[in-house]
Amino acid sequence: MSVRFTIDRLGAQGDGVANTETGPVFIPFTLPGEVVTAARERDRATLMAVLEKSPLRIEPACRHFGDCGGCAVQHLEAGAYRAWKRDKVVHALRAARIECEVDDLVPCAPHTRRRVTLSARRTEAGLLLGFNRHMSTQIVDLDECPIALPQIVGALDTLRELASLICATSRPFHMAVTVTASGLDIAASDSGRMGERQRQIASNFVIHHGLARLSVDGEIIIEPKKPVVMFGTAAVPVPPGSFLQATEPAEQAMADLAGQHLARAKKVADLFAGCGSFALRLAMKSEVHAVEGDGAALAALDRGFRFASGLKRVTSEKRDLFRRPLTFKELNGFDGLVFDPPRAGAEDQCRQIARSDVPLVVAVSCNPATLARDLAILLAGGYRLKRVTPIDQFLWSPHVEAVALLEKPKKRR
Template sequence: MTARFTITRLGSQGDGVAETETGELFIPFTLPGETVTAVREKDRATLMSVLEASPLRIDPACRHFTECGGCAIQHLEAEAYHRWKRDKVAHALNSKGITCDIDALVPCAPQTRRRVVFTARRSEAGMLLGFVRALSSEIISIEECPISLTEIVAKLDALRALAELVCATTKSFRMTVTVTGSGLDVAVHESGKLGENQRRVASNFVIAQGLARLSIDGEIIIEPKKPAVLFGSVAVAVPPGAFLQATEAAEQAMADIVGRHLARARKIADLFAGCGSFTLRLAAKSEVHAVEGDAAALSALDRAFRFASGLKRVTSERRDLFRRPLTFKELNGFDGIVFDPPRAGAEDQSKQIARSDVPLVAAVSCNPVTLARDLRILVDGGYALKSLTPIDQFLWSPHVEAVALLEKPRRRR
């Protein structure tokens, strides 16, 4: 049944929130101050019409908006959108009783996303390639994507054809596409086991399309050109499906903030180092010990260092920092620390850092909630939170990165 609602605020996922007699109601694609009609189902509703629009409402940038599930908030004016993302970080800190001046959001430009995860599935109408509709399993096949680099968008038809060639399942599967200096790196997951003829046809297609690599479930099917990215001035040959920051500009912004903070450190620990986006930049001035649980990522980092020139000493250690964090005694051998964990944060590692006397710490996070928890641990351990910078690299989504810088007076030994 259609009813009328007034939107009072934006929720953490970008949905408009209406206050009702039975509690909060979340209505996607609405804005504060708007009067709308919607069909309610429990605590969510489907928007039917906007009766009174907010002055902050703008036309979305993409024809697929409201359908594909990739973007939540293309309809909000830019400055208000930036404030909303910055406020997400502020609210997370406030919930843990942390006060700090929060810098303005570092914005994200359209057409800068270099790593995109598509969902694909064979249907009666043909191969679907796109994104999953919110709260659904329906794949919306896309024809444009204004957040992504043009190199990806220009190859959408070719990627859809490649998905058809590698599909050996009736289920949905993922296709991660990354722009590298060598071309597009395509990593397919859970598409089924390929026969020899499928492998041969797919390989010929990759060559014909000028793609850098095709891998399936971590196995390289063909690699005409080894995919490489630059971390600072160092080229890194990334393994299949390797984690990279979503945009190059955001990665550089984070690296610049971290680098300035740790400039005085002679020896740095880079925890959750990945393929070395911080390590190899920091090594221009400091010795760095890189710790990472993924063997392939660590191998790529180590190889890049060995073939680079002009860097300080870099050592590496494979270690699951969730199960076995570096102890405070081990950390005390360093002058600075940077850590950039997955969304779950680094609670146990933060407890060890808090007990250490390392004077300079940079905490990087893609989740304000777990960042606030970890910062509370560090502050309680004697660290002073000097600055916090929110960074947008997931344009028009609820996600926001942040870099926090902390200091502690070093005890004399």
């Protein structure tokens, strides 16, 4: 049974929110000011029809939008979309009682996503490859994707065939596809245990189609060309399934902000360094000590440094910064630092940074809430927040990155 709703605001996840006598109701693919009919189930509802459209409603860029759960707000006009994303950072800082002017959002262009994680499943009608339907485990079989690089979209049929060749399970599995300088790097997970004949067929397929690498559950099945990603002037051989920023332009924008802020620093610490996206760019001007808990990522960073030219010294340390953060005494040996933790943030590490004398700090985050919490710790420790820049690299999704620049005045002797 459908119910009539008036949409009051856009929620944090991109759903339209209708305020009712029994509480808010979240209705995907709707916009503020719209009058809609929807089938309600508790605090959620499925859109049936838009009776009165918002002037901010535009034609979605993808014909899968509304079925595919990969994007939430393709129907929102670009200026309003950018304001909504910026406001997510503004509201998070305000909730933590942090006063700071927030820059305009650094936008994300379509067709720039270099890594996507696709879902796959064998069915009686053939193999499905795409993203999950909104709020469902059902897979929407993709024919197009306006967020991804053309190299990925153009290879969808090839990827679908490869998924069919490696599939050894009746359950859904995943394929992370990354565009590298060497070609497509495919990292499958939970696709089942392949037999020797199956492995050989899949390997021949990879070679025939010029793919860079195929790995399954971390095991390299075949690697005709080592996948390489450029971080500044350094060519880094990324490990299977390693973390990589979703788009190269967003990564460069974050690195530029960090580099400008740390330009005076002679010795920099890069915490949660990954494969070196910050460290190897910062090393063009500063000595860098990179700290990371993933040994394979750290080895890739080190190899990238050793084969690069024109960089200052880069040292590395394998360390779980959640269990054993760098102490303030260790940090006092640096002129600047950058940290880019997972979504959980870096609360314990920030407590040590707050006690340190490091004059220049760059905080990078994919979660405005944990960023605000971590910044509050640094501000309580004497840091001053100079600038916050939100960056979009997950186009038409609720996710937003942010870079915060902080300084600590020198103590008077």
